[in-house]
Amino acid sequence: AQSVSQHNHHVILSEAASLELGCNYSYGGTVNLFWYVQYPGQHLQLLLKYFSGDPLVKGIKGFEAEFIKSKFSFNLRKPSVQWSDTAEYFCAVTLSGTYKYIFGTGTRLKVLA
Protein backbone atom coordinates (compact mmCIF):
# COMPACT_ATOMS: atom_id res chain seq x y z
CA ALA A 1 0.00 0.00 0.00
CA GLN A 2 1.11 3.53 -0.62
CA SER A 3 2.53 5.32 2.39
CA VAL A 4 4.48 8.34 3.52
CA SER A 5 7.16 7.96 6.18
CA GLN A 6 8.55 10.65 8.40
CA HIS A 7 11.24 9.02 10.46
CA ASN A 8 11.92 11.91 12.84
CA HIS A 9 9.00 12.07 15.24
CA HIS A 10 10.45 14.68 17.57
CA VAL A 11 13.28 17.10 16.87
CA ILE A 12 14.72 19.62 19.30
CA LEU A 13 17.06 22.32 18.04
CA SER A 14 18.55 25.53 19.30
CA GLU A 15 17.86 28.77 17.48
CA ALA A 16 20.10 29.30 14.43
CA ALA A 17 20.69 25.57 14.00
CA SER A 18 20.07 24.02 10.60
CA LEU A 19 17.06 21.81 10.06
CA GLU A 20 16.44 18.81 7.87
CA LEU A 21 13.31 16.70 8.19
CA GLY A 22 13.06 13.47 6.26
CA CYS A 23 10.14 12.33 4.13
CA ASN A 24 9.98 9.18 2.04
CA TYR A 25 7.07 7.81 0.09
CA SER A 26 6.28 4.47 -1.43
CA TYR A 27 4.66 4.73 -4.83
CA GLY A 28 6.13 3.92 -8.19
CA GLY A 29 4.11 6.35 -10.26
CA THR A 30 4.00 10.11 -10.63
CA VAL A 31 3.51 12.04 -7.42
CA ASN A 32 2.95 15.57 -6.26
CA LEU A 33 4.60 16.41 -2.95
CA PHE A 34 3.74 18.84 -0.20
CA TRP A 35 4.96 20.03 3.16
CA TYR A 36 2.48 21.49 5.63
CA VAL A 37 3.07 23.18 8.97
CA GLN A 38 0.75 23.14 11.96
CA TYR A 39 1.47 25.70 14.68
CA PRO A 40 0.20 24.86 18.16
CA GLY A 41 -3.57 24.98 18.28
CA GLN A 42 -3.94 25.84 14.61
CA HIS A 43 -4.86 24.11 11.38
CA LEU A 44 -2.41 22.97 8.74
CA GLN A 45 -0.96 25.50 6.32
CA LEU A 46 0.90 24.83 3.10
CA LEU A 47 4.66 25.46 3.29
CA LEU A 48 5.68 24.39 -0.18
CA LYS A 49 4.88 21.98 -2.97
CA TYR A 50 6.50 20.15 -5.83
CA PHE A 51 4.70 19.21 -9.03
CA SER A 52 7.39 19.16 -11.69
CA GLY A 53 10.50 20.97 -12.91
CA ASP A 54 13.33 22.07 -10.63
CA PRO A 55 13.53 19.47 -7.86
CA LEU A 56 14.65 22.12 -5.36
CA VAL A 57 11.61 24.11 -4.33
CA LYS A 58 11.43 27.12 -2.07
CA GLY A 59 8.51 27.88 0.17
CA ILE A 60 7.45 30.41 2.71
CA LYS A 61 9.41 31.46 5.80
CA GLY A 62 12.78 30.40 4.36
CA PHE A 63 11.95 26.71 3.98
CA GLU A 64 13.02 24.65 1.01
CA ALA A 65 12.72 21.00 -0.01
CA GLU A 66 14.48 18.78 -2.48
CA PHE A 67 12.77 16.02 -4.46
CA ILE A 68 15.11 13.10 -5.13
CA LYS A 69 13.19 10.73 -7.35
CA SER A 70 15.68 7.88 -7.10
CA LYS A 71 15.38 7.91 -3.33
CA PHE A 72 11.60 8.54 -3.21
CA SER A 73 12.39 11.40 -0.87
CA PHE A 74 11.28 14.98 -0.33
CA ASN A 75 13.25 16.33 2.62
CA LEU A 76 12.50 19.69 4.17
CA ARG A 77 15.33 22.06 5.07
CA LYS A 78 15.93 25.41 6.66
CA PRO A 79 19.43 26.85 7.14
CA SER A 80 18.70 28.64 10.41
CA VAL A 81 15.63 27.94 12.52
CA GLN A 82 13.88 30.41 14.77
CA TRP A 83 11.89 29.93 17.96
CA SER A 84 8.74 30.71 15.94
CA ASP A 85 9.34 27.60 13.80
CA THR A 86 8.21 25.46 16.73
CA ALA A 87 5.40 23.45 15.16
CA GLU A 88 4.46 20.09 13.73
CA TYR A 89 5.45 19.42 10.13
CA PHE A 90 3.63 17.04 7.80
CA CYS A 91 4.75 15.66 4.50
CA ALA A 92 1.98 14.71 2.05
CA VAL A 93 1.74 13.04 -1.32
CA THR A 94 -0.93 12.96 -4.00
CA LEU A 95 -0.82 10.08 -6.41
CA SER A 96 -1.27 10.86 -10.07
CA GLY A 97 -4.35 9.27 -11.56
CA THR A 98 -6.00 8.79 -8.17
CA TYR A 99 -7.78 10.95 -5.64
CA LYS A 100 -5.55 9.73 -2.85
CA TYR A 101 -3.93 12.37 -0.66
CA ILE A 102 -1.69 10.71 1.92
CA PHE A 103 -0.08 12.35 4.93
CA GLY A 104 2.89 11.26 6.97
CA THR A 105 2.61 10.95 10.73
CA GLY A 106 4.26 14.29 11.33
CA THR A 107 7.43 15.61 13.00
CA ARG A 108 7.20 17.77 16.07
CA LEU A 109 9.90 20.45 16.03
CA LYS A 110 10.79 22.36 19.15
CA VAL A 111 13.20 25.26 18.83
CA LEU A 112 14.85 26.43 22.01
CA ALA A 113 15.41 30.15 22.36
Next chain:
Amino acid sequence: EAQVTQNPRYLITVTGKKLTVTCSQNMNHEYMSWYRQDPGLGLRQIYYSMNVEVTDKGDVPEGYKVSRKEKRNFPLILESPSPNQTSLYFCASSSADRAYGYTFGSGTRLTVV
Protein backbone atom coordinates in the same frame (compact mmCIF):
# COMPACT_ATOMS: atom_id res chain seq x y z
CA GLU B 1 -11.39 35.84 2.22
CA ALA B 2 -10.89 32.33 0.87
CA GLN B 3 -11.58 29.90 3.67
CA VAL B 4 -12.96 26.60 4.87
CA THR B 5 -15.38 26.99 7.77
CA GLN B 6 -16.01 24.19 10.20
CA ASN B 7 -18.52 24.12 13.01
CA PRO B 8 -18.49 23.57 15.88
CA ARG B 9 -14.89 24.10 17.05
CA TYR B 10 -15.43 22.05 20.19
CA LEU B 11 -18.02 19.39 20.93
CA ILE B 12 -18.58 17.06 23.86
CA THR B 13 -21.24 14.44 23.36
CA VAL B 14 -22.40 11.13 24.74
CA THR B 15 -22.07 7.72 23.18
CA GLY B 16 -24.78 7.01 20.63
CA LYS B 17 -26.09 10.55 20.16
CA LYS B 18 -26.05 11.42 16.47
CA LEU B 19 -24.09 14.50 15.51
CA THR B 20 -23.10 16.46 12.42
CA VAL B 21 -19.99 18.54 11.88
CA THR B 22 -20.47 21.07 9.13
CA CYS B 23 -17.89 22.17 6.57
CA SER B 24 -18.27 24.90 4.00
CA GLN B 25 -15.81 26.41 1.51
CA ASN B 26 -16.09 29.59 -0.55
CA MET B 27 -13.47 28.85 -3.21
CA ASN B 28 -15.60 26.83 -5.62
CA HIS B 29 -13.32 23.85 -5.00
CA GLU B 30 -14.29 20.51 -6.49
CA TYR B 31 -12.38 18.34 -4.03
CA MET B 32 -13.25 18.15 -0.35
CA SER B 33 -12.10 15.78 2.33
CA TRP B 34 -12.37 14.93 6.00
CA TYR B 35 -9.44 13.88 8.18
CA ARG B 36 -9.02 12.91 11.76
CA GLN B 37 -5.80 13.72 13.59
CA ASP B 38 -4.63 11.55 16.46
CA PRO B 39 -1.30 11.73 18.33
CA GLY B 40 1.34 9.59 16.68
CA LEU B 41 -0.93 8.70 13.76
CA GLY B 42 -0.87 11.93 11.80
CA LEU B 43 -3.83 12.73 9.57
CA ARG B 44 -5.96 9.88 8.34
CA GLN B 45 -8.48 10.40 5.59
CA ILE B 46 -12.07 9.50 6.47
CA TYR B 47 -13.98 10.37 3.29
CA TYR B 48 -13.42 12.52 0.27
CA SER B 49 -15.54 13.98 -2.48
CA MET B 50 -14.50 14.75 -6.02
CA ASN B 51 -17.62 16.78 -6.81
CA VAL B 52 -21.31 17.09 -6.04
CA GLU B 53 -22.89 13.69 -5.35
CA VAL B 54 -19.51 11.94 -5.77
CA THR B 55 -17.93 10.63 -2.58
CA ASP B 56 -15.59 7.81 -1.67
CA LYS B 57 -14.10 6.18 1.39
CA GLY B 58 -10.71 7.10 2.69
CA ASP B 59 -8.60 4.99 5.01
CA VAL B 60 -10.80 5.10 8.14
CA PRO B 61 -14.47 5.45 7.07
CA GLU B 62 -16.06 3.15 9.65
CA GLY B 63 -18.61 4.93 11.82
CA TYR B 64 -18.84 8.00 9.59
CA LYS B 65 -21.10 9.21 6.80
CA VAL B 66 -20.83 12.14 4.43
CA SER B 67 -22.93 13.80 1.78
CA ARG B 68 -22.19 16.34 -0.95
CA LYS B 69 -25.46 17.83 -2.13
CA GLU B 70 -23.95 21.24 -2.87
CA LYS B 71 -20.48 22.06 -4.06
CA ARG B 72 -19.63 24.27 -1.10
CA ASN B 73 -20.80 21.96 1.72
CA PHE B 74 -19.46 18.62 2.92
CA PRO B 75 -20.88 17.65 6.33
CA LEU B 76 -19.51 14.78 8.40
CA ILE B 77 -22.13 12.68 10.18
CA LEU B 78 -21.57 10.37 13.13
CA GLU B 79 -24.75 8.33 13.41
CA SER B 80 -23.81 6.65 16.70
CA PRO B 81 -20.61 8.13 18.09
CA SER B 82 -18.33 6.00 20.24
CA PRO B 83 -15.41 6.98 22.51
CA ASN B 84 -12.86 5.80 19.91
CA GLN B 85 -14.09 8.61 17.67
CA THR B 86 -12.76 11.16 20.14
CA SER B 87 -10.33 13.08 17.96
CA LEU B 88 -9.47 16.32 16.21
CA TYR B 89 -11.24 16.55 12.86
CA PHE B 90 -10.25 18.67 9.90
CA CYS B 91 -12.13 19.45 6.73
CA ALA B 92 -10.06 20.44 3.71
CA SER B 93 -10.73 21.50 0.15
CA SER B 94 -8.74 21.97 -3.02
CA SER B 95 -9.15 22.50 -6.73
CA ALA B 96 -9.53 19.37 -8.80
CA ASP B 97 -5.88 19.37 -9.86
CA ARG B 98 -4.75 20.09 -6.26
CA ALA B 99 -2.23 22.53 -7.72
CA TYR B 100 -2.31 24.78 -4.67
CA GLY B 101 -2.58 22.09 -2.05
CA TYR B 102 -5.30 21.92 0.54
CA THR B 103 -7.00 24.72 2.37
CA PHE B 104 -7.86 23.43 5.83
CA GLY B 105 -10.61 24.38 8.21
CA SER B 106 -9.79 25.33 11.79
CA GLY B 107 -10.65 21.92 13.15
CA THR B 108 -13.30 20.39 15.42
CA ARG B 109 -12.21 18.83 18.67
CA LEU B 110 -14.73 16.09 19.43
CA THR B 111 -14.96 14.26 22.74
CA VAL B 112 -17.31 11.31 23.05
CA VAL B 113 -17.97 10.18 26.64
